[in-house]
Amino acid sequence: MTETLALVSSGIDTYRQPVVYMHEDCHICRSEGFxxxxxxxxxxxxxxxxxxxxxxxRGAWLAVDQAALSVSAWAALGAEIGDDAAFSHPEPPASASMIRAKAYGERLDQAGFAGIVSDTLNSRLSDLDLAAFVTACAGDRLNEAETVALTRAMKEAGQTLDWGQHTVLDKHCVGGLPGNRTTPIVVAIVAAAGYLFPKTSSRAITSPAGTADTMEVMAPVALDAAALRRVVEAEGGCLVWGGGLALSPADDHFIRVERPLDFDSTDQLVASVLSKKAAAGATHVLIDMPVGPTAKVRSAGAAEALGIRLSSVAKALGLNLALHISDGMAPVGRGIGPALEAMDVLAVLRRAPDAPVDLRARALDLAGHLLDLAPDAVVGQGRVRAQSLLDSGAAEAKFMAICAAQGGFREPGTAAQQIEIRAPHAGQLTAIDNRRIARIAKLAGAPRQKSAGVRLLVRIGDHMDKGQPLYELHAETPGELAYALAYAESQTGVLTLSEAVS
Amino acid sequence: MTETLALVSSGIDTYRQPVVYMHEDCHICRSEGFxxxxxxxxxxxxxxxxxxxxxxxRGAWLAVDQAALSVSAWAALGAEIGDDAAFSHPEPPASASMIRAKAYGERLDQAGFAGIVSDTLNSRLSDLDLAAFVTACAGDRLNEAETVALTRAMKEAGQTLDWGQHTVLDKHCVGGLPGNRTTPIVVAIVAAAGYLFPKTSSRAITSPAGTADTMEVMAPVALDAAALRRVVEAEGGCLVWGGGLALSPADDHFIRVERPLDFDSTDQLVASVLSKKAAAGATHVLIDMPVGPTAKVRSAGAAEALGIRLSSVAKALGLNLALHISDGMAPVGRGIGPALEAMDVLAVLRRAPDAPVDLRARALDLAGHLLDLAPDAVVGQGRVRAQSLLDSGAAEAKFMAICAAQGGFREPGTAAQQIEIRAPHAGQLTAIDNRRIARIAKLAGAPRQKSAGVRLLVRIGDHMDKGQPLYELHAETPGELAYALAYAESQTGVLTLSEAVS
Incomplete structure (x- = not known):
């Protein structure tokens, strides 16, 4: 019971939801009741x-004997101009009944999750199905066995990297802190210490910069699995974009529906993080969790609950996992935005006199903790070793070697447009709103415009005079600068200044 | 932080999900990061x-300085050609946090549900939000107080009909049985008995005919609230399409996402049915529940669970509710499709010698049960009274008067194309698959083509010879007839014939 129509491209980007456009008088719509x-x-x-x-x-852009496809549908079918495709009522995918079972409160096993993951990757589940799935898994609706099963199903549906018997260190930051760009420094130190650290990172989704965006300012990051392996075999570490590697590829689809729903599901987060780490071949993983009122993890209680589930699922997967709780009160370093953060990273690696001390300290803490995790470590010596590798220039040399192996190092550029935001009155800086300072950086163009963003000139605790510069806006065009400035001037409390009492 | 673009109509029907189309080089997309x-x-x-x-x-159908709207977005905004609209990042609607709370397992009160219902009607929640909402309410996740609160919120967000101190009888069938078109007969009998019965019905969503589709073959059904009131005040009863009346209008939005998810949520069903009955001003409601393996309610246990929740929520809303469990093993009457079902209805009302006895018996059972519910009834006398009103011609006269009041009666038409499906071997008819016989009627064109569908020539229990006609296919075009025939011939077991053993 199928009939055919000529395919045309609609040029319409619906992101990953495949859409087909058919004319209201199309004979297939009429006969099939579409x-x-x-x-x-x-x-x-x-x-x-x-x-x-x-x-x-009628009278719009589509002919009656054609069917147009969205960009994602065109790509998923591998369509070419002039192809005739057949159209029919689908049988509901088997995994849809698994999603219903989960919505009704039943337990799923690994085969159940594997079916959902597979049909997700094959574009056989709709966004509504995926929204139902992530909702059915939200709250406390997955038990530990289910979280393990989902994590395994997500890992096994994609590419996996195999590093043989080597110790493979990795880290992940449960995000939310602008400018917290420790990863390039940590990878450089740990690789300089002789360990494998095949780091894959994401681009920004809702933030002004992801690690992949920041690294891309300094070196190519869109490497395939073979190129990644060459870099890691040569240098021990790499800093590449994970998007081209299909490590736990269903994760992007789940995030696509979780993000607009603003769901903060512990079990989905655990499955997301650990499926990617397991797929990358990690043996020892450090989870950095900045905790603060405007960070992603807002309380010690939330950090503990997340930590317990991360640890138990990691254990079931054979991963050694450690937690690193850090201060999430304010941005780290000075820059917020790809190039501005890259400058901070380079200042620390180059031991520049004005390198941000908070970024340096956090990177050393994390690198030290990771070095302590290694099976051959003398526990407690990690931080001293990390500092020695940084101060000696070994980490800087390793970072430059990694950039060269990935295709060549380049210096970050500076934005053409800059303006200073000044203190409206004298006082002491007591708080910075992570979310709104990130929004200002995004309005200035980050991460799309690599050199755009915010450069903080003050730290929590600083005393300042009226009119003293608080931060700079950087943008590539006058329009974007004006845009960010208008928002910054419309807000109070992005930076909190206590009134001077002297 | 808003900017404007000229609006154009895209001509694209996305059903109720509002979509805006913008050019990839649009300056607002770039500056806002859309x-x-x-x-x-x-x-x-x-x-x-x-x-x-x-x-x-680029190079598709949209100019860079325009924004195109889907049909539903265009209507919701009341847009006209040449309007300039402003585009900005929305604040998340307050009800989105209520949906999250429900997904995380919290209890919602009536204000919480009212916010979700209101934002649903104002197109401020996405289909993903609605899918999350119905999933968060599926299974046993609403308690009785929440189901009551949701029902009240749905009722109060739309129009309500007020019939003063009168007894107002109503019925609802929890669907799934092809041809079970008792409603016009029941309304005619109960109105002839002197009670108010302002019946609103739906068009088919997934079935070959809804009551509104069948009634529309015989009289206009798209009446507004004022016209409905005039008909009921003149004749006691009416049979109109509910879609134009905005009784519990959020229900259509929830059904729109539940249907593709194939969710069968007791609490959503209870809220859907009872919010509409309460909004229509009913005081006494009879719920007809056909139970059978291929009906919507498949077991006595499922019927009991649904009945308990229906009864308790109705009580909280001040509705008198009774349950009527009926046999859901096979289609009722002969016709499946709007005109074919209307012919069955008229044959019963007109006491034709060949009127389907099962449809007549079911209609009398239901009308009798409803008459027994009235406060002034002598309980147990209802069915005798119903039969007397039908046999005397009073019900036929009332039906004709209702049709006249709604705009005029017309006889159902006959399809141009007909073909008989014959028994492949001798045997006894032991079962009819409700779902597949309905599918055949839909492939023949029902309900879009009013005279299309299936006419059954045999009943469960009949013995028949090889080659004896089992049913007729009716279609308006040869193509549709061929289409339905091809499907019918590809299936075995739509009608189950035991092998003859004589």
Whole structure:
């Protein structure tokens, strides 16, 4: 019961949700009873997907004997101009009944989660299905066995890296702290100490910069698995973008629906982080968890609950995991934005006199903790060893070698447009709102414009005079500068200044 | 922080999900950081909505300085050609945090549900939000107090009908049985008995005919509230389409996401049914629940669980509710499809010698049960009274008067294309698959083509010879007839014939 239509590209980007556009008078719509939002199976040669129907009215841009595809549907089918595809009612994917079972409160096993993950990757579940799935897993609705099963299913659906019998160190930061760009420094130190550290990072989703964005200012990061292996075999460490590697690839799909729902699901976070670490071949993982009222983890209680589930699931997966609770009260370093953060990283690695001391201290803490995790470590010696590798220049040399292996080092650039924001009155700086200072950096163009963002000129505890510069806005165009400035001037309390009492 | 663009209509029907299309080089997308699937607030004069962004590539159908709207977004904003609208990042609606709270397992009160219902109706929640909401309410996740609160919130967000101190009878069938078109007969009998019965019905969503589709073959059904009141004040009863009346209007939005998820949530069903009955002003409601392996309610246990929750929520809302469990093993009457079912209804009302006895018996059972519910009833006399009103012609006269009051009666038409499906071997008919016989009727064109569908020529228990006609396919075009025939011939077991043993 299938019929065919000529495929055309719609040029419409619906992100990852495949959409098919058909004319309201299309004979297939009429005979099959397809209406807007119907899920339709589309077969082309040996591939098939399920897409959501949008119906295009008469006199618009679509011919009656054509079907147009969204960008993601076109790519998933491997369509070419002139292809004829077949359209039919899909059988509901088997995993849809697993999602219903979970919504009704049943327990799923690994085969159940594997089916959901597989149909997610094959574009056979709709965004509604995925929203139902992440909702059914939210709160405390996964037990530990289910979180382990989901993590394993996510890991096994993608590429995995195998480093043989080597100790492989890794770290992950449960995000939310602007400018907290310790990773390049930590990788450089740990690789300089002789350990494997094949670090993959993400680009920013909602923040002004991800580690991959910051690294890309200094070196190419879009490496495939073979190139990553060459870099790590040569230098011990790498700093690449994970997006091209398909490590736990279903995670991006789940995040895509969790983000607009603003769900903060412990079990999904655990599965997301640990499936990627396990897929990357890590043996020892340090989880950095900045805790503060405007950070992602807002209380010690939340950190503890997350830590317990991370530790137990890691153990079940055979990963050695340690937690590193850090201060999440304020941004780290001076820069917020890819190039501005890269400058901070380089200042620390180069032992510049004005290098941000908080970024240096955090990187040494993390690198020391990681070195203490290694099976051959003398526990407690890690931080001293890390400091020695940084102060000797060994870490800087290792970082430059990694950049060279990834395709060549380049210095971060400076934005054409800059302006200072000044203190409206004298006082002491008592707080910085992580979320709003990040928003200002984004309005200035970060991370899309690499040199855009915010450069903080003051630290918590500083006393300052009226009119003293608090921070700089950096932008590539006058329009973006004005845009960020207008928002900054409309807000009070982004930086909290106590009134001077002297 | 808003900027404006000229609005154009995209002609794209996305059903009720508002979508905005912007050019990939649009300056607002760039400055605001909008990307595909971003939720965007659109302000036009004194209205605003939140729509989902789809990004249109270069060289496609959209100009860089325009924004196109989906059909539903265009209507919700009341846009006209040439309007300039403002685009900005929306604050998340307050109800989104209520949905999260429910997903995390918290209890919601009526204000919480009212906020979700209100933002649903104002297009401020996305389909993902709605999917999360119905998932968070699925299984046993609403307690009785929450189901009552949700039902009240849904009722109060729409129009309500007030019939003063009158007894107002109503019925609802928890669907799933093809051809079970008792409602027009029951309304005619109960109104002939002198009670108020302002019946609103739905069109088919997934079935070959809804009561509104069948009634529309015989009389206009798209009446507004004032017209409905005139009909009921003149004749005691009416049979109109509920879709134009905004009784519990959020229900359609929830069903829109529940249907593709194939969720069967007791509490959502209870809230859906009872909010509409309460809004219609009913005082006494009979719930018809056909139970059978291929009906919607598949077991006595499922019927009991649903009945308990229906009864307790109805009581909290001040509704008198009774349950009527009926046999859901097979279709009722002969016709499946709007006109074919209307012919069965008219045959019963007209006491035709060949009127389907099962449809007549079910309608009398239901009408009798309803008459027994009235406060002035002599309980147990209802069915005799119903039969007398039907046999005397009083019910037929009342039905014709109702049709006249709604705009005029018309006879159902007959389809141009008909073909018989014959028994492949001799045997006794032991079962009919409700779901697949309904699918055949839909492939023949029902409910879009009013005269299309299936006409059953045999009943469960009948003995038949090889080649004896089992049912007719009715269609308006040869293509649709061929389509339904091809499916029917590809299936075994739609009608189960035991092998003859004589």
């Amino acid at each position: 209406a807007a939002q119907t899920r339709i199976r589309i077969d082309l040669k040996d591939r098939w997907i399920i897409a959501t129907l949008n119906v295009v009215g | 990307a595909a699937q971003t939720r965007i607030r659109i302000d036009l004069k004194d209205r605003w909505i939140i729509a989902t962004l789809n990004v249109v590539g």
